[in-house]
Amino acid sequence: xxxxxxxxxxxxxxxxxxxxxxxxxxxxxxxxxxxxxxxxxxxxxxxxxxxxxxxxxxxxxxxxxxxxxxxxxxxxxxxxxxxxxxxxxxxxxxxxxxxxxxxxxxxxxxxxxxxxxxxxxxxxxxxxxxxxxxxxxxxxxxxxxxxxxxxxxxxxxxxxxxxxxxxxxxxxxxxxxxxxxxxxxxxxxxxxxxxxxxxxxxxxxxxxxxxxxxxxxxxxxxxxxxxxxxxxxxxxxxxxxx
Amino acid sequence: xxxxxxxxxxxxxxxxxxxxxxxxxxxxxxxxxxxxxxxxxxxxxxxxxxxxxxxxxxxxxxxxxxxxxxxxxxxxxxxxxxxxxxxxxxxxxxxxxxxxxxxxxxxxxxxxxxxxxxxxxxxxxxxxxxxxxxxxxxxxxxxxxxxxxxxxxxxxxxxxxxxxxxxxxxxxxxxxxxxxxxxxxxxxxxxxxxxxxxxxxxxxxxxxxxxxxxxxxxxxxxxxx
Numbered sequence: 473x474x475x476x477x478x479x480x481x482x483x484x485x486x487x488x489x490x491x492x493x494x495x496x497x498x499x500x501x502x503x504x505x506x507x508x509x510x511x512x513x514x515x516x517x518x519x520x521x522x523x524x525x526x527x528x529x530x531x532x533x534x535x536x537x538x539x540x541x542x543x544x545x546x547x548x549x550x551x552x553x554x555x556x557x558x559x560x561x562x563x564x565x566x567x568x569x570x571x572x573x574x575x576x577x578x579x580x581x582x583x584x585x586x587x588x589x590x591x592x593x594x595x596x597x598x599x600x601x602x603x604x605x606x607x608x609x610x611x612x613x614x615x616x617x618x619x620x621x622x623x624x625x626x627x628x629x630x631x632x633x634x635x636x637x638x639x640x641x642x643x644x645x646x647x648x649x650x651x652x653x654x655x656x657x658x659x660x661x662x663x664x665x666x667x668x669x670x671x672x673x674x675x676x677x678x679x680x681x682x683x684x685x686x687x688x689x690x691x692x693x694x695x696x697x698x699x700x701x702x703x704x705x706x707x708x709x710x711x712x713x714x
Numbered sequence: 715x716x717x718x719x720x721x722x723x724x725x726x727x728x729x730x731x732x733x734x735x736x737x738x739x740x741x742x743x744x745x746x747x748x749x750x751x752x753x754x755x756x757x758x759x760x761x762x763x764x765x766x767x768x769x770x771x772x773x774x775x776x777x778x779x780x781x782x783x784x785x786x787x788x789x790x791x792x793x794x795x796x797x798x799x800x801x802x803x804x805x806x807x808x809x810x811x812x813x814x815x816x817x818x819x820x821x822x823x824x825x826x827x828x829x830x831x832x833x834x835x836x837x838x839x840x841x842x843x844x845x846x847x848x849x850x851x852x853x854x855x856x857x858x859x860x861x862x863x864x865x866x867x868x869x870x871x872x873x874x875x876x877x878x879x880x881x882x883x884x885x886x887x888x889x890x891x892x893x894x895x896x897x898x899x900x901x902x903x904x905x906x907x908x909x910x911x912x913x914x915x916x917x918x919x920x921x922x923x924x925x926x927x928x929x930x931x932x933x934x935x936x937x938x939x
Contacts, residue, residue, distance in 0.1 A: 520840055549842030559837035563855050572851060573841035625841065 473498045473629060473660045474519055479528035481514060488514050489525070490685040498628075501661045503671040503692070506681035507707055512664045515681065516631045519662070520551045533628055549577050552622025556634040558614040560606040560621070566593060567602040570621045578625060585624070592620040596650050612643030616650055623654065630654060632663040666711055668696060680704045724903050727894045734890035735911050741804065741886065742873045742915075745811035749872065752816025757823040771820070778817035783875055786810055791882045807879035815872045822868060826861035827853060866923040873915050887911050 474496040481489035488511045496502050504512045517523040519532055521544050530537045535547055560569050567589050574585040590602060596616040606614055615635055622630060632651065636644045648670050655661055655674035665671070671678055671692045678695040680688040682703045688695065699705045724731075759771035778786070787810040794801065801809070830853050838848040880889035891908030895901040 522836055522840065545842045545844055547842075548840055551840070553837075553840035555833060555837065557833050559831075559833035561834065561837070561852055561856075563859070573843065576847055576851060577842040621841070 473500070473533060474662065475529075475531045476515075477529040477531075479518070479525050479530055481511075481518065481523065481526050488684050489518070490683070492528070492686060494679065494686060494689075496660060496662060498660050499658045500677070501655045501659075501663065501675045502677045502679055503675040504662060504664045504679045504681060505666055505671075505707075506687075510681040511684040512681050513633050516553075516633055516662050516664055519629070519631055520548050520553055522553070545577070549573070549625055550628045552619075552625060552627040552630040554615070554618050554622060554630070554632045554635045556637050558606070558611070558618045558638070560614055560617055562606050565603045565605055566598060566609070566617045569606070569617055570624045573621070574624050589620075589624055592624050593617070595623075595653075596620045597646070610643060611639045612646045615639065615643075615647045619647070619650055619654070627659075629660045629662075632661065632665065634664050636665065636667060668692075668712070672696070680707065682707070720898075720900060720903055723894070723898055723900055724907050727890070727904075727907070730890045730893060731887070731907055731911060734885060734887040734908075735914075737884070738873065738876055738886040738911070739915065741808055741879070741884070742811075742869075742876050745808045745815065745876065746869055746872055748808065748812030749815035749819050749868075752812055753819025753823055756816060756820035757827070760820060760824055761827065775817045775820055778814055783810065783814050784878055784881070786814055787878055787882065803879075803882045804884050807876070807882060807884045811872055811876060811879075814875070815868060818868050818871075819865065822861055822864045823857070825864075826857035829860050830856050862923060862927055866919060869919055870916060873919070874912065877912075 474494075476492045476494045479489055479492040480487070490511075492515065504515060506512050514523055518525050518530060518537070521537055524538065532547060533550055535542045537544075537547075560566075561572065564572060567586065570589040570592060571582070571585040574580045574589070575582055578585075580588075590599075593599060593602060596619060598613060598616055598620070601609065601613065601617075606617070609617065619635075635651065636647050639647065644667070648667060651661075651663070651670065652674055663670070663675070675692050677689060678692050679686055680695065680699075680701075680703075688699065688701050688704045690700070695704070696708065699708055756771045756775060759767040760775070762768050787807070790801075790806045790810050791803065794806070834852055834856065835848065838852040843851065876886060877888040879886055880892055883889070887908050891904040894904035894907070
């Protein structure tokens with residue numbers, strides 16, 4: 473579903489992705505972790521073309537990114553992206569947020585889009601917030617709207633860029649619960665997160681990155697119990713100390 | 715002091731001021747509409763990545779903002795006929811105001827668009843929207859809200875700048891004041907009436923802004939981190 477083959481990327485002189493080779497199968501959930509600045513966000517931002525790769529090949533849903541024949545807007549419609557800062561449209565209600573792209577990108581009739589939008593918002597526990605504006609929602613509620621906004625596009629892939637990092641602690645689990653639900657329905661997911669509980673529960677693989685390279689890959693059980701490299705051990709000891 | 719002030723003369727000249735008021739009002743509206751068009755076009759050019767459109771827009775905006783409106787007006791009024799282009803003075807006046815205000819409006823709109831956070835662009839890109847859908851559905855509706863107050867400010871400036879058109883004998887408000895001043899040697903009466911009329915226009919514009927804000931459904935936009 474997602475295949476990186478020898479991908480490199482530079483920001484000026486900074487080598488942010490080093491020779492990345494990684495393949496994600498349909499229905500697989502992959503958690504990406506690593507220290508700040510290790511390139512995890514850049515890695516998943518490349519998948520929907522928010523960042524361009526400089527070298528190597530990246531094939532998503534059978535289409536090679538950067539090819540002239542690849543229809544990027546069409547491909548992006550198939551990929552949901554959840555941001556750390558939610559990025560809801562502040563001038564739109566929750567329901568308008570989740571129906572905007574289905575109506576204008578998918579060309580679904582408004583009534584139909586609104587029906588499935590209501591259903592999706594109810595599913596993430598926001599049945600009473602259809603007409604509420606983002607500014608009036610808590611962080612956890614905003615992030616759940618953002619996830620519903622992606623799901624309303626019926627995507628093939630969902631990408632999450634530190635979805636709980638901007639949340640107050642008491643709101644993290646309501647968002648993770650929704651993400652677990654999405655994973656259990658068989659969505660192909662890549663999730664940048666340090667939430668170990670989430671990784672243990674639904675991820676098939678954990679990818680550990682440092683300094684732009686993939687240092688270690690393994691099942692959550694292997695990775696958390698028995699990290700193979702010094703760098704992953706050092707990282708885990710820092711995040712698990714408390 | 716007021717015994718020398720002739721309200722009667724003002725009353726006598728009211729029809730003249732009425733005509734001037736109407737003239738200032740409609741030529742300002744036409745100029746502002748033109749300025750919006752010029753400003754939108756310039757802003758669109760200025761936001762392009764390619765220098766082919768960006769550079770001319772930048773040079774134009776700088777040139778307009780660096781030079782006095784009076785010089786621009788005189789160039790169009792006295793200069794163009796020497797180059798073989800003869801236009802009626804009213805048209806020249808409106809053209810000068812639209813071209814001048816357009817440069818300022820281009821920067822106002824640009825600031826409005828750039829004030830929309832990067833995250834809004836990324837969210838709409840990620841959802842598969844095209845450039846024009848992003849602009850129409852996400853960026854511009856938010857930009858319009860932050861743009862209204864400075865645009866209103868620019869409209870008020872334009873109304874006051876239109877006084878310069880009296881210098882090329884357009885029969886507007888300031889011209890009416892000048893006529894009263896010179897016909898009857900009553901500059902105080904003439905220009906206080908002119909000023910009062912501008913004040914009226916100012917309040918009209920202000921209430922228009924309040925109405926348009928309500929019509930656009932402006933709500934406080936607060937973005938949480």
